[in-house]
Amino acid sequence: MSVRVRYAPSPTGSPHVGNIRDALFKHLFAKHHKGVNILRIEDTDRTRFIPGVEEEIVESLNWMGIEFQEGFGAGGDHGPYRQSERKELGIYDKWIKVLMERGHAYKAFETAEELDEMREFQKINKQNFGYFGGMWRDATPEQVEAAEAAGKAFVIRQRMPKNSTIVIEDAIRGRVEFDSNTVDDAVLINGDGMPTYHFAAMVDDHLMGITHIMRGEEWISSAPKHAALFDSFGWERPIFVHCPVINGKDGKKLSKRHGDTKCLDFRAAGYLPHTLGNFIALIGWAPGGDRELMTMDELCEAFDLGGLQPAPGVFDMDKLNWMNGHYLRQLSPSEIVTKVREFALAESTAEYWEREANADKSVMPGLLLLNSAAATDLELVERAVQLEQERVVTLAEFGEACAFFFQDEPPFDPKAIEKWFAVPHARQLLEDLVTRFEGVVSCTPEDCESFIRSWAETNAMEKIGPVVHPTRVAMTGKTVGPGLFELMAALGPARIVKRAKRALAQI
């Protein structure tokens, strides 16, 4: 039988890296087995629905290259793939009726207040929390009829079997046993007639032929409810795969205080989708051996349940940065220029960098400058990008890193001036620089190098450092950056002269 898995997000918030990793695992698993990955929207709780999130889910998934062969936005024979629509079609009504008829579900008429009281009582008396039958599990048909006749609101609860052991075979953890008496009677249909996750997801998983229920480990404790549901219907249980979650550096659940966690924020921050994918695939899963840097195809090829980790992992930004720098270095300058330009122009990029949290970083001006420079002098931009790509970690950094190439008057770092324009030979050096390149049409890195070296030699300098540094400050305003000769050649004689003259005014 071919593998069928589903990614079933709830449109209550933009997907964070944990959600996306969940989706990635399913994509890899489905691809590996040439199976089907299904996208299903779990929007049964209308009160928590946030407009626009469905779009963000799709956008995140598309950006990451996570594919669906079936489901929301992809079509298929098991639709609709939005649970609210399935509810309208009466799918859940039909199946809850079956459950009721078989005695595996019952109506419960407690009010919210009564339930609160019950929980309070349980807490005070140190009893197990939860609804284990209440007033209605064993109510007589007459009592139920009377309550209905009185127009009381009700929910439909699962009648968990008593005094039995429910065994879950988890693909990662193996056999997990539960005493059914410790599992409460979950609400299957709420007071509005909407199915809850416990019911809708399991019915859909069966109807959609899901073979593996892959989900976060936070679901382990409700697995017995789900298993019991499948048993009650007489359906074959899918294989449960409870994946480890991703935590923040402090070992706690990922949240805003860990910085960016939304998938799309990583895009806006300048990370490559493949970096994020490769990186998060390795949290909670390993291909065995020492493999780390892998293409999407390699990940698909290598992915198996056996490599899944039982313990939660921590999201390590340092390693993400390293990996992004690595992949950035593998791109050609023209590929990078294209990416940076798209990146600079994307609305989400500006939105991200204008946020208060990023107010201290000036990223957009450089990005925009690079973009407009590319329109007039693509060659310069490509050379600039090529020279900077080995010292940059994200797309966002290219703007600022390359800025001095395109600025008419790149700002001087005061400390750089202090240090290198104060040397006794600075003036003469810059004047000679002007003389050498004035009126020259073009120059190669070799031309620049020979100028610097011979200048050092004729001025009896043992090393070229004292010649290079003042020149660098004159050319870029900074003390750090690409190799001087390459950078000068990219700038060209005209700019070299102009900048040398400008620097002379600073001495």
Added chain:
RNA sequence: GGUCCGGUCGUCUAGCGGUUAGGAUGCUGCCCUUUCACGGCGGAGGUCGCGGGUUCAAAUCCCGUCCGGACUACCA
């Protein structure tokens, strides 16, 4: 309170009864070198949570214990 899950360098992990416990990242030293990076070569960092067993032999198997986490909603 209850149920369940988890535990190898700071972090991600390899390991599946016999290894000097390996790799990556981060930190760090050296080399390269015009700076910063990149790259190359080293180093520090793990009593495999702890305590018992089983075994000639345990990170690997068993038990206990501690610590961490999840769930315990008419949310997912």
